[in-house]
Amino acid sequence: MTIANDFCVQLRGIHKYFFRGSERLDILNGLNLEAPEGEFLALMGPSGSGKTTLLNLIAGLDKPSEGEVWVRDQCISAMSESQLARWRTRNIGFVFQFYHLLPVLTAYENVELPLLLLPLSAAQRRQQVETALELVGLQDRMDHRPGQLSGGQQQRVGIARALVTDPALILADEPTGDLDARSAEEILDLMAELQRSLQKTIILVTHDPRAAARADRILHLDKGRLVDSLPVEPTPVRRSPRGSTRE
């Protein structure tokens, strides 16, 4: 099933609940969300509000108990695990709080990982990896292992890994949560720059208001509901936010 629209991400009537024994725990309650192509969206909320769960649903890492998740023209909540894995390779870039780089691989090899799943020649892979590392300013650290890089540099590698397959949507889960203030600023600058220059849709989960302030729009989650939407003053080169939220 496909639909034609301008939204990169659409969530319709999303419920997510778990059972602990006979008790039902509602994580997300009838949530609707639309994020247009190219938007930089920040998701904020207190601990336990369901931010990470929401991000996992958008990435196809988890399935909603009820409702549909659409990314571009595909209903990913109806896909099998294998279909989702294939889909993620090309359509999603994920940036983790704790980088999650493979310690046995160099920066180059970490960035190359998602490309191993695509039908590309070694030369094509090399070109894409070098471009991604150049974008994050780490072309001179290609042969370093994660243990030889600072936290900020590791996160840059994580961002390069998220970008290397040229996905339409980048999901970042507290990408500055493990960094000092200076490194965090650099990472946020980098993400904002990438969003501006590459027109990627970015959904950022954060606790940090300064990080959220870089976004086009901020959504607050509380007890599984989106409680408000705070438009942010757009920077001159950014598009105006077109998304809307409904509770």
Add this chain to the structure above:
Amino acid sequence: MKLFLLVLKNIRRNLLRSVLTGLGTMVLVVVVIMVWSILWFLDEQTKEKTSNIKAIVTERWQMPSRMPLSYAPELRAGAARKPEHVRPLDSMTWQFYVGSTEPNRFGRETALFIVGTQPEKVLTMFDDLDTLPPDSPDRQRLEKAIQAMKTNRQALLIGRERMEAINKRVGERLKVYGMSLRGVDLEFEIVGVFPEGRWNNLAVMDWEYYNAAIDAYKRRPGVRPHPMTERSLSIVWLKTPDTRSFTAVASQIAASPSFTNPQVKTETLASGTAAFLEAFRDLIWGMRYFLMPAAVVTLCLVIANAISLSVRERRKEFAVLKVLGFRPAHILGLVLGEAILLGVVSGLLSAAGVFVLINVVFGGLKFPIGFFGTFYIPVRAIWWGLGVGAATALIGSLAPAWIACRVRVAEIFARVG
């Protein structure tokens, strides 16, 4: 190939654990290969052939077999009395003589088990020696020794291990004091050694020399008849071209009126060996159905334990791979690949190592079962090592690999958020 490099790097991740798992695998593969080599050899020995069959004729009701020497000519002819009767292709007789190089001491350094036979039959009837290539150095050395036996009735052909045990060398003379036949002492000159192998502990003398000694003993004044002098023939070996000829010869011997007191029986070497190995039935059963499975199961558990630890430590990493687009099959393949690669390399190294160590360095695996004192690791054991390593790694890593590929990303990254 792309993922194979990732497998290699993952094996190097915790080098100490990989090395220890590999060593554990190697030790158990060594046990499996050694036990398997013995069982395989015994199976080969008891496997019935369809051509070039060796038959053994022994006394029917008594072990060890003792038959009158007068049986020898007719038995060697397969008891063929009529023109239409089938005759064996070849034959030889064995007369056992046990002695010691010291008159009042019988031990490892002095004992000799000597077979009296027709010297020329060593090259045509002895197992393994009858298949030596004509131009091989072993065959040429053996031919030279047999030539010496034809001109020197006191010549002795001996296994290297026995010769070293009694501290003698080729060319030296020795006196052997009869233990199986007290009073019949023999003097020999060592003229050659058997090639390395199953005859390492045997010695062979000219049967005519032995029988002359028995005759001389009987002629001594005041000597009472001894069962070993009257019935000195232990085994008659016959070679027949095929099963049909063997059956015919066996029937001829059974129907002959010459072999009634004592009666004789004819059986193939394979069935004779199997009957002989009956005495070791429990030992062989234990090796086949207890030791082998125990080693294989232990090997599976060692690998399962190591891979489980590795999978448990890397659950988050597998979740990350899934986020990046790796499918469950990829992750299954990665974990199985690591285990199998480790198993194959360890198994191969271990098999090659044990092959060289046992066959070249130690000169065989000393595990005396009847005539089979030394076992060798066959070349095919290298493939066994590879197969055992791969198969046990596969079995041992199936469950951990399945757990790894079923990792639920949302659960792994479930944080308060």
